Amino acid sequence: MSAYTDEDWYSDLVKEYAPPAFQTFPTEEQIAYWRGRVPEMLMRWWIEEGWGSLNSGKYWVCDPGQLRPVIEEIFADDPDYHPDDLIPFGYNALGVINVAMGQGRSMKIDLGFGIVTWRGPQAEYPQSEFVGVYYSGIATGAHRLEAKDENGVEIFPWALEHLGPLEPYQIYGFVPAYSVTGNYPVKNLQKLSVVERLVTLAALSRPTLYDYVRPEGAQGGFGTLVPLRKVGPQP
Incomplete structure (x- = not known):
């Protein structure tokens, strides 16, 4: 072949x-x-x-x-x-x-x-x-x-079900950010602007x-x- x-x-x-x-x-x-x-x-x-x-x-x-x-x-x-x-x-x-x-x-x-x-x-x-x-x-x-959260829950399926589908240039992100708290349970997920969110994290x-x-x-x-x-x- x-x-x-x-x-x-x-x-x-x-x-x-x-x-x-x-x-x-x-x-x-x-x-x-x-x-x-x-x-x-x-x-x-x-x-x-x-x-x-x-x-x-x-x-x-x-x-x-x-x-x-x-x-x-x-x-x-x-x-x-x-x-x-x-x-x-x-x-x-x-x-x-x-x-x-x-x-x-x-x-x-x-x-x-x-x-x-x-x-x-x-x-x-x-x-x-x-x-x-x-x-x-x-x-x-x-x-x-x-990807899974800190409790082993698969993040994307949970977010899709509980927060709904993403629009263009949106992402699911943890609020507050992991870098601030060291925690990332799915209950902290929100829909966010990809550019605004990532610029803020950077x-x-x-x-x-x-x-x-x-x-x-x-x-x-x-x-x-x-x-x-x-x-x-x-x-």
Whole structure:
């Protein structure tokens, strides 16, 4: 059997999740701005399927420009990462953002728990940034959201039942924030604006950058997540 191509992966994504709910499409100006900065297969998704909600709101493919204020707040004055080089292309119902960095590199930003996870190019997809970063982020985010609260209650099903479906650029978030109380029971969940909420969390407490470190000689797997430093200006 021949190896999957980008076209095959794209077709799988369309078959499984298209069309998104709350579907909107980029303008010609937005297409012109992002063309060449994102893979053509992602641009094709934007043009053909648009931005919107996948799998009952578990994941949202979004306009990167909408989340720009969040990226600017997180990475202001960071010596290694500049907001202009970071493309937030989607987020899940709890506000965890997928960010592309180019050359197969990516980040996952979870401000609710103060974690930024850095990943280099995935060895299994050396020829395709679309598959290794964008398809992987979108398909995984839309398929699986297994986060539980401090009592073991699955967060997304509870929130969907008790708070109702999300509207565009809304997320479910804990009020007060986990970073303030150290607690996160589902009864504290509310619907919140994704931009306002995440900007507030980023300003409240700078997240910690983590990287995957694989023990010397180890084969397979991503390795162990190791904290590197706080994000933002350094001493």
